[in-house]
Amino acid sequence: MKNKLFVKAGQFSFPLRVFLLGIAFFTVFRLIALFYNLEGLQTVTDHKGSLLAEAFLVGFRFDALVMCFVMSIPFLTGSLLYLAGKLHRYVLAALYTLTGILFIFCLLVMAADMPFLQYFCKRINDTIFNWNNAGGFGVKMIFENIKFCVFAILYLGVLGVYIRILRGIYKDHVRNLPLSAPSFSTTLPVVLGSIALLSVGMKGRFGNDDKMISKAFFSPYGFVNQLSLNPVYNFCTSYFDRIRPGNERLHWMSDSEAQMIAQADMQGDPQYAALSPVARMQHTQASYPRRNVVLVLMESMAAHRMKRYGNRENLTPFLDSLAGISYCFDSTFSSGIHTYNGIYSTIYGHPALMNKHMMDVTPLPQMDGLSTTLKKQGYQTVFFLTHNEAFDNMHTFLLGNGYDSMIGQKDYPESEVLSAVGVPDEYMYRYSMPLLGQLYANHKPFLATFMSGSNHAPYFVPENIPFRPHSSSSEKAVVEYADWSLRKMMEYASKQPWYDSTIFVFIADHGVSMWNDRYEVPFSLHHIPFMIYVPGEAQGKAIGRLAVQTDLYPTIMGLVGSDYINTTFGIDVMKERHNAIVYSSDDILTCMNDSLLYVYHSNGRKPGLFKYRNNGDLTNYMNLMPDAGKNMETKAFARLQCSQSMVWPLKR
Template sequence: MKGISIKRFECYLLYLLSIHMAALFIFFIFRFTLFCSIDYQFPAEIKGDVLLQSGAFLRGLWFDNVIACYILLLPLVVLWIAALCNYTAKWLFRFTTVYFSCFYSVSFVIAAANIPYFEYFFKTINSSIYNWFGYGGTTAGLMFGESSYYFPIFLGLLSIVVFVWGASSLASYFYRRAEKAAPQISLLSRVAVLVAGAICIGLCLFGIRGRMGYNPIKVSQAYYCEDPFLNQLGVNPVFNLLTSTLDDNRKENRTLHLMSEEDALSKVQKYLHRQGIDRLSPIARKVEREGTPNRRNVVLVFMESMSANLMGTFGSDKKLTPYLDSLYQQSLSFSHFYSSGIHTNHGIYFTLYSFPAIMKRNAMKGSVIPVYSGLPTVLQENGYCNLFFMTHESQYDNMNAFLRTNGFDEIYAQENYPSEKVVNSFGVQDDFMYQYALPILNERAGTGNPFFSVLLSISNHPPYVIPPYFHPHSDVLEEQIVEYADWSIRQFMQAAEKQPWFDNTIFVFLGDHGKMVGTPECEMPQSYNHIPLMIYGKDIKPGVYDGFGGQVDVSPTLLGLLNISYLQNNFGVNLLEEERPCMFFTADNLIGARDSVNMFIYSPDSQQEFKYKLEEGKLHAATGTDEEAFRNLKDYCFSMLQSTESLVKEHKTLDKVSVKK
């Protein structure tokens, strides 16, 4: 009986490693070809920066390895088992050769197609190509009728031929070596192969995951600088196509059907008093201000899970937010203000770009980065430096890629902070992030240009961590963390008051969303969506706005305070000049809208409607009265969300008409 051959397993590993390295090299050739062939002019400051440009290729190797490890896993397991059984045969190598040839041929076709695709769309190839599959003749004519496509086609075919020939040659060579390997009969050799194979499989799985962090690798990891071409160059086209396809097929990303698009857009035009602008958007308008912009800085703080119900101002008797309650009295504050959804990504998207979040959908997380105009882009066009500070990893929810694509110049996240300051999977604590931001804001203020800084807190999100230097009054952890969040903001503002830019800065504090506080009164607990909004600054008159508003209205309201003229193409209104009859919001699988008396809730999954009336400060089930009021609420929220679906689908999310060259 033959024993285990360690040398035979070594042959298998060398064979697989050779295939793996060859594939990575061919992926590099495709990336280098794209780099050389695209008609793109680097900005002068990075044109000769070889070190910066090489960063895209290093990240490309990272993403290429993810795809290569996916393909490698099955042959690795098969050959490991064969080695444990001390088995080798010509058919085994033929199988792996055919397997590698098939998968890598498809991969190289995608990589080759990415070259002309990227040159035309300035995007890495993605699931949108499936739209062409219904036009086979047209697509074939496009491919073979355009001479600039000949070289990518030739490169793709050549890569396949060379790879298949190389894989076959390697298979023959290593089969002969494996066949000659002398068997060793020992328990130790069997254990050695078992352990070595398990380690190799573990490394392969790690390669598939791509990283050691809280999340597996996402497109966001490729974004490392301010240049849009270099940020996308590192993304493996196969990875992007697969992940964008998976994104499209997620239940939460499927199209919403509440009413016809025509009816929805017509109603939204009426509600928002918009006529639209031809070729741009049916809800676009020009906002003209008298005089010149005042060029004040803006600091916007998203307070994690800060429900209005946690504040004494809104009835809490816990005394958890003494500073926020005092700030509310000193600010332009909004008492009936609502978050878009119940997740942080919704709050960021809704607040900064004034497009409603659609149910569970995360507009930032897709592999294909959508492009929006909004507060960051308008401020950027007006000379602002835009900064975003977060406590956790920058690729969480794909924030790094999305924010850099949509108006932010600088991102500061967990990877920028000292490792000893990281307290849990969500990074550093609030007060450290605030302290970290101040010197950077001082530096930006010193340039003479205004800045727009967003700070995203995290502490009021489990797992809760109370720092040892903070001493809360409550004995309940969930209340202690609110006290800490309030204290951190106090420390930040007291430190900011000492800075020379303080008097020329508008501070905005709002919840990214709320949280469950008390007993839920309906299918959509209002504590999840009812959040505080406070706008504080010198010469901003304190007062309370009692009308309805939402995160969607923050951008136009702030641009009004900054006296900036701009072209608006979103769903927000300036709350200081316009009024909303009600407000709409979502909570994963539910849609809601409310006015001062009525609350309407709808479940698209079950197509159920829930109706409530506000009596003595509490919601009670409505009993068939005032159907017109509920119909108005339904039309309002349905039309807003359906119009959002339509405009996003048609890519009408910019404040200018894009011109394809």
Template sequence: MTFYKKLAPFYNLAFFYFAISFLLRIVLFFHPITQSSFTILQSLKIFSLGLVSDFFVFIVASVFLWLYLIFISNSKYSKPFGYIILGIFVALFLYVASGKSIFDEYGGALPEIILIFIGIKTLLFALLLFLPKWRVKIRFWLFAFVIFLYVLLILQNGLSEYFFWNEFGVKYNFIAVNYLIYTNEVIGNIMQSYPVIPIFSALFLVTGVVTYFILKNSRNYIDNIPTISEKVKITLVYLSLFALSLIAIPTLAKTENSKNVFVNELQANGIYKFYLAFQNNKLDYFKFYKTLPNEKAFVILKQQLNAISGENTTRKITGDSIENHKNVVLITIESYSANFMKAYGNNQNITPFLDSLAQKSLQFTNLYAAGNRTVRGLEAVTLCLPPTAGESVVKREDNKNKFSTGAIFTQKGYNVKFMYGGDAFFDNMQDFYSGNGYQIVDKSSFSPEEITFSNVWGVCDEDMYNKAIKVMNTEFTQNKPFFNHIMTVSNHRPFTYPNNKIDIPGDIKSRDGGVKYTDYSLRKFFEIASKQPWFQNTVFVIVADHCASSAGKTQLPLDKYRIPAFIYSPGKKPAKCSKLMSQIDLMPTLFGLLHFDYQSKFFGQDVLKSDYKPRAFIATYQDLGLIKDNILTILSPKQIVKQFELKLNPKPGVAPEYQIYYDEIPLQTERTDLVNETISFYQTASDMLKHKKYEK
């Protein structure tokens, strides 16, 4: 038998992995969400460099296979070595089981995981030691299981990458990392969104068939276990390739530099993208981004926030009339794009109530979401500061006692609550809001009779609004104004909701249905609320948390950040504000309408004031954008700065103030003033958080 055949388990699994990766790229290449066409050179780059990257990633990922195979032998079961090794395993098991091992210092499930792993290893070693006649069969089935597991993980990863692309239009990013943390909600979402039983049945069937053929062509490794010298050769070959892979993988990642984001994403290896997302979940602005001297950054910021001085944003806000302590209800709507509404060009009539309510409200027609996740939207309306690099403040450890909208309302004598139809533990909402002085009303606050329908994300919006009405009726009797922030859940995959409410059945899992049911629930809420004694003295603020999708051809596609927002106050005349603005400006503008006097640290501003200078912030977890003067400036890690001229791509029949589509044309001559202004906003926000200057 040649040495080449000793490598059969590696190269057979590698060929299968390459085949799945190639097939996945083909599928994603032609996927409807891939809103791009590719040149021949771009296509060659995607598939050729993608394959090379896959090769090196597989080498690294097969480290566990190498470790397993290299320790297969018969000699370790001979006396006295077998008994010594078994004794070591038993001692390790008892050590971990004692509850005083080093693993217990890390807490969580780690000690249990280690205990189970060592327990299984001890049991299997004992079987192989004491049952020599069964050793060959046991070893074969263990070998088969390892091959099966690798095949399953390869297929599972392919499916996961497909569904992630289907949802976000990218390979894995830090959202995928978060999904590992909130497994209950995510697994539940998958269970309710997709035909799980058929998919996993097919998955295990295909895994079994592929394992059979790989096993058939690889079992000579255990039928004729390599000698010590052959294992040394295998190890030298593997470790050499492993070392080369550690250099090659990040080098190849640097070639993902096309102006077309889809080219970069399709070329990228999903597993390595996941690793990068895990590593970059926290980004230090001052380490990864272009900076200015801190003093200069705050001087530039002062041009936008005139009343500040020194290296902070503290300033006095003075109302132009007597303060009005009306009740305030802030409703952030899950995944609600501007283009769902009629005014922005939608002709499906899926938002009839909000279309009509907007005509009775103060509309903000040119408002952009700060990010593309719920926690970014919550951060924007609660803390009113630009989206800083890495994870949202909502999910950081240092997320308490911040200067917030809730803090202002508390100063003014309001009851302050955060209401959410799901489990507020999700996305760290409970920790964030309770740590900033909000009382929490979530699914755990509901009695069984208050829940008529729920899915993995929580109770339906109707149930949440009915609960909110009860809470506000109680608050009204306390002779104190209230501020209640309600976060909706129904407009989220799997898009299930009660049947017989709208003309789209709730069990067909339609996004249009989710949008329409969200609109229906709001109509029911306002119908009931309008009959309550507190209604006429209440201001309603309605805004999306983010758009329904973030996928686009460019780094920061503007249409994927445009969201509707309006303020409705019963009896007030409708108005329209078409100034360019950010989600972080909404609540400071409300405070201006209520004529509040307060000491502010907000980066957000009252856009109705004469000194407001239009601009908007849009960002991912690593790309930080500023829209101003019809130019988009983007700051990225490694001190990268890009600028794009925004050319309107008008949609026929849509009024100018509701146009949302722009072509992003690379700017030929840098607008240094806008680069510095963008740096100023994001650097000062990062500085304020880093040095705890944004506390209440």
């Protein structure tokens, strides 16, 4: 009996080999992620070896879970057919093919995760679907980036190795298929035992499994925690969480409660509540009434790239010099981590709603903001960008919310379009000057908004121009080029008749992530430059109070506009002070005041409360200061949900 059971159990060694093969490939990719992001270990101050060992041990649990899901249907089907004596060669081939296809998808996700992990300091998630509306642009951007191409080659190489090994296991399995139907009584215990093990491995399920995801966050170090996660698990859970009924919208509290809290928080005036729960009259007393406004949204220009904020590589000599003669808001943070977050929050004064792409929702939100308010006050409005205006639904959203026209890739000579991000920054600025001259000739002030593109992958510095970067790194070279392009823009503008009657505003759409940040949401990804330059005023003024992108609209209105009703979540940071600011990094929501940093995770992990000014203190004070944490949580939840109820109402 024991010998028969052993023989029958031998048939299940082949699925085990397939399982271990998958685990081996997951482990290889985790090792690649480690060595590709070694700078992430800089923040780990003690017990590096033991923490890395635990990360790989926890990672094995996630890898096993994914492999159990990959193998569940093929294994269960094969086991039942084996019991019935129907597991023939062609059926077995189909089951191995299905397993291979599912794992090939896993390999694709793991390869795509590598550049995603380095750029965002987190495992890949479903936000990549936000490229849906401009797929051609997204694909071109990927394949023009050498890093993506390297990982594409890696994927193809690993794919070939995996298929070859899997095929070898299949052939061995075929050779060892029994010639006659197995004994039901001796095989059933093995089948049931294997199914029990499969069930244990699948414990946690794809979806909102708080207990399972919490296993990955066992240390205070973001890199170590992210290393332990399986990217396939992270991608699938974020996707299934997005499509689950009821999860389309934020719903921490009732909309009426959120509006009441936000109204009190933002000092909204009840007499204007019909316009917005947070609406209040703004008396501007403008210092520069009806001046033109040139607003430059700088792609990925993190504050830490500037010498002013500690960078020693001299990447932004022009911005650093400009900061010294401008109103410079040194503690400004981006509302989100994507360009669409930056445009939406900067121009229209609303927070980024975590994973939501609010420029691509139906019906099209009708927004108050810088473009719409200045247009009502007689301004002409134009938006310039380097690339395809359909990307991120910019064309539809911006033309539907206050912009008269948009100049993009379709308008430039084809010979000047040099990469997936369109024309170089300097060419866009140069191209715009005659058009702005035409607007000036209409004897009406204008708002000209620029969205730069060069400081975005694929990194490309034009040739045959009077500029040479000193950085050997392409990522740093394009920062230098973007800074040089801004210098050229100001040179071009200074020769225009409208220059002296204009204010120039510079702010980034978001920063870039760096593993040497101690907190899970890197400050470098959100801390951004924000400066306002007024020609003729050479003495700068540093403003250190907390600011966020939503503040740009009321701040600019306070300088150039007439009185207006502010229906947004921004304040004039020249005159007012925040009790807290709120920003999000996809699935993580952050609330910050002058001393505390509250961090909320939408996947159900326990929130964190940190004294971020204490030299990067990693102690979680949530249990020690529960009232402070709860107050910041309520404030953040109310602002986002109130904003959602205003611009994305429930369908009737």
